[in-house]
Amino acid sequence: AQSVTQLDSHVSVSEGTPVLLRCNYSSSYSPSLFWYVQHPNKGLQLLLKYTSAATLVKGINGFEAEFKKSETSFHLTKPSAHMSDAAEYFCVVSERGFQKLVFGTGTRLLVSP
Amino acid sequence: DTGVTQSPTHLIKTRGQQVTLRCSPISGHKSVSWYQQVLGQGPQFIFQYYEKEERGRGNFPDRFSARQFPNYSSELNVNALLLGDSALYLCASSHRDGNQPQHFGDGTRLSIL
Numbered sequence: 001a002q003s004v005t006q007l008d009s010h011v012s013v014s015e016g017t018p019v020l021l022r023c024n025y026s027s028s029y030s031p032s033l034f035w036y037v038q039h040p041n042k043g044l045q046l047l048l049k050y051t052s053a054a055t056l057v058k059g060i061n062g063f064e065a066e067f068k069k070s071e072t073s074f075h076l077t078k079p080s081a082h083m084s085d086a087a088e089y090f091c092v093v094s095e096r097g098f099q100k101l102v103f104g105t106g107t108r109l110l111v112s113p
Numbered sequence: 114d115t116g117v118t119q120s121p122t123h124l125i126k127t128r129g130q131q132v133t134l135r136c137s138p139i140s141g142h143k144s145v146s147w148y149q150q151v152l153g154q155g156p157q158f159i160f161q162y163y164e165k166e167e168r169g170r171g172n173f174p175d176r177f178s179a180r181q182f183p184n185y186s187s188e189l190n191v192n193a194l195l196l197g198d199s200a201l202y203l204c205a206s207s208h209r210d211g212n213q214p215q216h217f218g219d220g221t222r223l224s225i226l
Contacts, residue, residue: 036217043117043203043217044156090155099146099207100169101215103155 002027004091006104014112019078021107023091026072033074034092034101035065044090050074061085086111115140117206117218125224126194134189134221138206144168145187146215147179148203156203162187163209191223199225 007022025031032051036044048059055067065076074091091104118137126132138145144163148156161169162181181187185206191198201220207213 034214041219043219044205046214046216049214098169099144099161099163099213099215100158100171101146101148101156101205102158105155 002029002031002093002095002102004093004102004104006089006091006107008107009105010108010110012110012112013081015083016080019076019081019085019109021076021089021091021109023074023076023104024072025074025091025093027093027095029095032094033065033067034094035059035063035074035076036090036092036103038088038090038106040087047076047089081109081111083111083113085109117204117216119202119204119218119221121221122219123222123224125226127226128194128196130194131190131192132194132223134191134202134204134223136187136189136204136206136218138185138187138204139216142206142208142216143185144207144209144213144215145181145185146205146207147187147189148205149173150201150203150220151197152200159189194225196225199223 003026005024035047048057050057050067058064088106092101120135146161147159150156158171160179165181176192179189203220205215205217207215
């Protein structure tokens, strides 16, 4: 069975400082890994996707994530936070070749001026 | 391009009633998936349909059913509503089956009184 653990329920940063959202995964197979963002009262937007190509994945809005098999991690980073980054972030795993997505519990990112 | 559209945006029902939620995928997308997101949690997979056939089912009771139409739109039906069915119901579409990025709609907020 696949699962993801988001290690922080809330992360607070100041505008202009780096962002780190942590995610560990568990999968019996070669996983596909994703990060989605959800703004209040909105659906989910795909930030980036890992599917066994380059281990460092670049996404939209300056976000990137690094797949580390030895650590079973897929942490999301951004060099400089912007106020508009404040939202809920979900780390997601799926079994390669299947559409079922398994979501983590989410990390709420708070950005202060 | 028009994104995934869901209707209605909000719905209020009472216990024991039945509800139908609707989803129109992105043009050209043939796969539709449904997710339930209870407040404060990550989305949970309910169903996936591809080319009008059910391709995956999550751990939900038989009160939940769905179908996909020839134009690839989809309906999610829930019978005998319970208070615990109150949630945001999200629809996602993708171009093909298998390991494809899923694009989410803004969801239908269902409240059970």
